[in-house]
Amino acid sequence: MWFLRPLGQKNIYKILIMKKINESFTCINCKKEIPLAAKTCRNHCPYCFTSLHVDWEIPWDRASVCHWIMKPINYEIRNWTMKILFKCTKCGKLHRNKRADDDNIQALLQLVKENQNL
Numbered sequence: 001m002w003f004l005r006p007l008g009q010k011n012i013y014k015i016l017i018m019k020k021i022n023e024s025f026t027c028i029n030c031k032k033e034i035p036l037a038a039k040t041c042r043n044h045c046p047y048c049f050t051s052l053h054v055d056w057e058i059p060w061d062r063a064s065v066c067h068w069i070m071k072p073i074n075y076e077i078r079n080w081t082m083k084i085l086f087k088c089t090k091c092g093k094l095h096r097n098k099r100a101d102d103d104n105i106q107a108l109l110q111l112v113k114e115n116q117n118l
């Protein structure tokens with residue numbers, strides 16, 4: 001738990017978590033096998049953009065107790081980087097995440113349209 005961790009170990013813990021996360025996995029929504037991300041740590045499916053509500057205030061804090069499915073509802077481009085805005089379908093929490101290089105942007109634009117009223 002967050003409060004059990006001494007402050008100095010926070011970064012070490014973060015690195016361990018990120019390493020663990022950057023693995024191939026099966027998407028819980030579309031059931032596609034998701035390969036390793038080239039540069040970034042993957043936190044959403046590149047095909048259907050399903051993400052899990054595991055972070056609370058900052059990315060990778062893993063402090064959320066929700067663990068529900070998050071869906072993309074919008075995106076923004078800042079400093080040549082695309083950020084996807086996710087919304088938790090259970091608690092409504094909003095989260096921004098960087099896109100991965102192999103994300104299917106065409107699919108994202110469609111999903112954003114569909115999810116606008118979430």
Ligand SMILES: [Zn+2]
Nearest residue numbers: 027030045048
């Ligand atoms: Zn998927």
Ligand SMILES: [Zn+2]
Nearest residue numbers: 053066088091
């Ligand atoms: Zn949630």
